[in-house]
Amino acid sequence: MFRKTPGFRVFFWIFTVTIGGFIFLPLLWMINTALKPAAETFTLDFFTGTKTMENFAHIVTDGKIMRYLRNSLLVSFGSSLMATIVCAFAAYSFSKFRYRGRKLVMGLFMMSQAFPQAILLLSIYVLMQKTGLLGSYWALLISYVVFTLPVGTWTLKSYFDQLPDSLIESARIDGAGNLKIMFQIVFPITVPGMISIAIYGFVWSWNDLLYSMTLVTDATKRTLASGLVMTFLGEASTNWGYMMAASIVAAIPVTIVFVFLQRYFIQGLTAGAVKG
Template sequence: MFDLSSRQAKTGFVLALLFIGFFLFFPLYWLVISSLKGNAELYRVVPTPIPTMPTLEHFITALTKGKLPMYLMNSLITSGASACLVTVLALYAGFSFAKYRYFGRQPVMLFMLSAQMFPFGLLLISIYPLMGQLNLLDTRLGLILSYIVFALPVSTYMLYSYFSQVPDELIDAARADGASDLRIFHTIVIPISVPPIVTVFLYSFMWSWNDLLYSMTIIASDDKRTIGPGLLLTYLNEVNSDWGGAMAGSLIASVPIVLAFMFLQRYFIQGVTAGAVK
């Protein structure tokens, strides 16, 4: 514990918090004010800390004249489908690891978690030729399946930690009443596991939504691009550097994640802490 009884300690603590807050939130502040500046003000040699003539020109252009809505829809489809798939797989895998004892259970779980030790770019070297052999390159299905490597290991372990705390007596009582294992899982375990399920879904969705490397590599058609490559290739490329449009597009692209956390933060916090205390 820090001793904050002295004035010097309190002053140092407040200054440290202000420094950390500035470090974390200043880029977000600059993103917002840059999206509200016109091009003439945006490219001044001496930048202005506050827009002198705020404008929504970049937002209007991004939504009406560009392909941003299409990129957003593609990201919603791929990220949502991938998050659903990861959540379902992690549910069954986590419950299996937590409540069943069979040969190879721990090595399989450790093998899954070991995938997090490698950079995602290295895993892409193996995924790309596999997608080519399955004719899944430049398809949304191929991108959805490739996103599994992002979140499945961690999601499985999160649900494993939660399911380990589910009382065995509850499951044994249901078995004594004649319920099958699948019925116990679907009607008893899943209804009491909403917070960790929401946490896993949001975690998977966030990873897929923020991806740039996999979507740029697997998807080549412009009509199937997600928000990351769409913003990069539209506003920042070899012939164009529209920083105002890029800032506005980035703010618009962050809206789905922000809204998801606003409405589901209660479940997210409960899911993160679930299984932490026995």
Template sequence: MVGSNRLSSRIVFLYIPLALFTIFLLFPFYWMLIISLKPNSLLLNTRVNPLYLTEFTLRHYRYLFENTDFPRWAWNTAVVTFGATLLSLTCSILMGYALGRFRFKGGNLMGTAVFLAYLIPPTLLFIPLSQVVVRFGIYNEYWALILTYPTFLIPFASWLLMGYFRTIPRELEECAMIDGASRIQAMRRIILPLALPGVLSAAIFSFTLSWNEFLYALVFMGSGHMKTIPVGTVNDLIRADVFQWGPLMAAAVLGSVPVAVVYMFFVDHYVSGMTAGAVKG
């Protein structure tokens, strides 16, 4: 009887909420997929259930590759994303390590200021940043985004890594330095391997925001063949009040694949307490 009550409680309070949340979370992706596979004749047909796929076509995907510059958009997005992520992660590791491991006056205040910098909306920054981009002569080039994306990637990633570095026992680093390792060697060989879950979290965060960013990409690199996927999709597939829903959803599906792959391969590395017991024994 007790076991039956426990099972009923788990179903009501655990499995049902999880199932509802999963449906709510995955429904947008399901909707994009079925719209991208429907022929145009069924997209606005009210006599057909919109949740079912009665006919199948790849015409919208062929349209993307044959009538738009989608492969170029994908390449531009990948170059900018990997470049900005690498630059931001390098700076964030150094900044997070300094704020998380060193003890100096004003360190906590500086860490809070770094996080508050992330809260500044991009709509306030793109005008002064556009002047910087033009002055350096990198408008409509990859460097225009690779150097501007870190303005909102580094603050949050540094704050995240700062908190993670603080969870690693200082004794590990001190023992390595007593054995003759320098500060850089101790960070590279001892601290960074233990902080791998935090580093991967910061990397995935930076990758996702860079891949989906729209405003800076539109202003700094949104003309000609240098468009990214968000900018090219909006500019070329939405014309006045005409929305090409099939190609739009096909571009959304293809644009979501890299982010989904990144999460799929690295989600297992989100491990807490990786250093628990590291100094015991």
């Protein structure tokens, strides 16, 4: 049995405090800056000086910021729903059907993960321009589905692989078609896995900056990430108090989604990670 020596305990606590500092210090600094008056933004006090809710009040009463928030919710929930549906059908096809080219398509799904997002943006931008979708929400929705598809499909495929084929064969004997089997038997059983993919897609689209700034340039259609950058970051000056307060507000929806659905997220990932 491994014995924890004094040296190991010292190393463990130093390592824990160091990692904790890297993780929590930026968060605490952001909260501290959001609570400072504009005149004290660059003072070195840490939760000891004057505190105010003025920055938060400005953010929640700013119609432009709330419009960005609404746009982000629309795009993130929409892309999450679309990605989950597409991943579910693709994963079920790969798991329960055998057809020519199946392994090739599965391999291409994973190969797409090897390309940097900035490289793929070049082809996606041209594609959206050719199809007339550039500047619309559809450009973002399709892009986010594309990036969620490889991880989501392979995760759900591992999940579907655990379902016994006898269950599906019994349903077919009873006269159920493929769609009825998927919607009434298979998908209800795999809800945790599908929720984990929905959360993954939501967080990915919510945090995206590169694609939202490139594919949508209309100020009224900007999402929260790109809207905050264009609003508070300038060449001459930057209002860090407003920026930090807006960042905290932007983190609330993702935090709420994860807190309430984390058990499904963990259950879905762990179940999909083990092939029975």
